[in-house]
Each structure stands twice: as C-alpha cells, then as structure tokens.
Amino acid sequence: MVKSVFKKKVVCIAWDAMAGEEGSSKGKVPTGIEGFDKLCEGGLVRNSINIISGPAGSAKTLFCSTFIYTGAKMGEKGLYLTLEESADSVINSMKGYDMDPERYMASGDLFLIDLGGMAREGISGKEDLERKLVGFQTIITFIEIILATTDIKRLVIDSLVAAGLYYGEENELRREMFRFARYLKSKKVTAVLITETPRYHQSRRTRYNIEQFIGDSFIHMDLEKKGGEFRRSVTILKMRLCKHDAGTHPFLITPKGMEVQYDVVL
Numbered sequence: 001m002v003k004s005v006f007k008k009k010v011v012c013i014a015w016d017a018m019a020g021e022e023g024s025s026k027g028k029v030p031t032g033i034e035g036f037d038k039l040c041e042g043g044l045v046r047n048s049i050n051i052i053s054g055p056a057g058s059a060k061t062l063f064c065s066t067f068i069y070t071g072a073k074m075g076e077k078g079l080y081l082t083l084e085e086s087a088d089s090v091i092n093s094m095k096g097y098d099m100d101p102e103r104y105m106a107s108g109d110l111f112l113i114d115l116g117g118m119a120r121e122g123i124s125g126k127e128d129l130e131r132k133l134v135g136f137q138t139i140i141t142f143i144e145i146i147l148a149t150t151d152i153k154r155l156v157i158d159s160l161v162a163a164g165l166y167y168g169e170e171n172e173l174r175r176e177m178f179r180f181a182r183y184l185k186s187k188k189v190t191a192v193l194i195t196e197t198p199r200y201h202q203s204r205r206t207r208y209n210i211e212q213f214i215g216d217s218f219i220h221m222d223l224e225k226k227g228g229e230f231r232r233s234v235t236i237l238k239m240r241l242c243k244h245d246a247g248t249h250p251f252l253i254t255p256k257g258m259e260v261q262y263d264v265v266l
Contacts (some may be wrong), residue, residue: 017206028045028046029076029190031072033066033258035262040243040245045190050193050218052192053192053206053218055130055196058197061194064156064192065080068154075109078152081115081139084159085112086117097256107261139163160177170208173210194206195213212238216239233250
C-alpha cells in the first residue's frame with residue numbers, strides 16, 4: 001500500500017515537472033464564456049490541457065461547446081470528439097444557446113465527431129467493435145487523421161469517463177491516460193477534457209482520481225441544492241502558467257449560454 005501511494009506521488013511530481021518545461025506557451029485562448037475569462041487573465045493558457053469536472057447537470061458540455069464554438073468564430077479550427085452523446089445531440093444543444101455549429105462545420109472550421117457511435121458500428125476498429133468502447137489509442141489515431149489535413153487549434157474530448165471504461169485495470173488506465181496527455185502536449189493544441197465528479201465518493205473530485213493530475217488546469221463545476229433551489233458554480237482549482245481566481249463563483253445559464261458572476265464569491 002505504501003509503495004503504491006509513493007509511486008503515484010512520484011508520477012504526479014514527474015508530470016508536474018514535465019508540464020512546466022513543455023507547457024510554457026505564451027498567450028491566452030478565450031473561452032467565450034461571459035465572466036469566466038476574467039477569472040484567469042483572459043482565458044485558458046494556449047497549448048494547455050484543461051480538465052473540466054462536475055456532476056451531471058453542471059453544464060460541462062455547455063462550457064466545452066462554447067469554448068470550441070468561440071474558436072471557430074475566431075478562425076481557430078476546432079475538433080469536438082464525443083464518446084457518449086450523439087453528434088446530433090451536441091449540435092441541437094448548441095443551437096439552443098444561440099450557436100450555429102453547422103455554419104462552421106460547413107466552412108471546415110469546426111469538426112464534431114461521434115467517435116463512440118463509430119466504435120459501436122465497427123468503423124473505428126475491430127477491438128472497439130468487440131468492446132463497443134473507445135480507448136485512448138483510437139482517439140489518438142483519429143486525431144492524427146484530422147491533423148493530417150487540418151490545422152486544429154482547439155480540442156474537446158467528451159469524455160474521459162467513457163474512454164476510461166475501455167481499460168480493465170487501474171494501472172493500465174493510469175499509464176494510458178498519462179501517455180495520452182503527453183501526446184496532446186506534443187500536438188500544440190489547447191485541449192479541454194471532460195470528466196465527472198462521482199456523487200457516491202465525496203472525497204474524489206474526478207471519476208478515476210487520475211484526471212486532475214494530467215491537466216495544466218483543473219476546473220470544477222458544481223450543481224447543488226440550496227434553500228430549495230439548485231445553484232451552479234465554478235471553481236478554478238489550479239491553472240499553471242497564469243494567475244487565476246481560486247474562489248467559487250456562481251453562474252447562470254441564460255438563452256445565450258453560461259454567465260459567470262465573477263464578482264461574486266460563495
């Protein structure tokens with residue numbers, strides 16, 4: 001047990017050191033989320049890995065779809081890979097918040113791919129068809145196909161939880177998740193990776209208790225019931241290479257998307 005814990009700490013320390021060396025990219029990437037970018041000096045750090053965690057209903061997908069759509073409007077090509085929801089579901093959700101994803105899909109600035117559906121239909125590989133799941137190697141292979149013809153600057157993976165189900169052992173999952181993070185670092189993209197906060201395990205911030213260690217930033221979104229009403233909030237728990245507000249801030253969901261109350265701290 002002691003050896004196992006020690007090994008995990010060593011891995012995390014080594015990853016932090018590597019991220020400090022490789023992640024020193026300049027510039028910020030606006031998320032397009034009203035109020036959020038004020039918490040982190042204008043947006044996410046360019047070419048960084050950003051982990052978004054939270055329970056169901058905390059607006060993780062809305063955060064990521066806004067991020068990828070904002071990039072497309074700015075001329076930064078984006079790839080949104082969904083492993084759980086269908087592409088149509090994500091598109092319809094975006095349309096509900098005054099976004100027009102099909103416009104930028106048609107122009108080649110936005111790629112929204114249902115990789116999970118491809119695996120279930122046997123398009124992505126024999127092993128994926130047998131398991132009906134998608135692992136990190138399949139994700140890498142698909143990203144490489146897109147990058148061969150398109151200069152992708154923004155990437156969303158929805159979600160790490162679905163990719164993690166591919167692996168039968170924790171050690172294998174840990175190894176492959178860190179390998180995937182190193183791959184993303186080498187591609188110079190600004191990536192947002194979704195995971196979930198398990199309600200049944202209050203001491204964990206993420207589903208596998210690994211995800212927060214591969215990210216340059218770790219953003220926690222919450223949905224809790226207060227005084228008979230549900231309240232959503234966002235906290236930047238860490239963000240390397242820039243100063244950030246570490247307070248917990250409420251946010252609203254309006255017809256135009258998320259609106260973070262950056263001047264209110266819970």
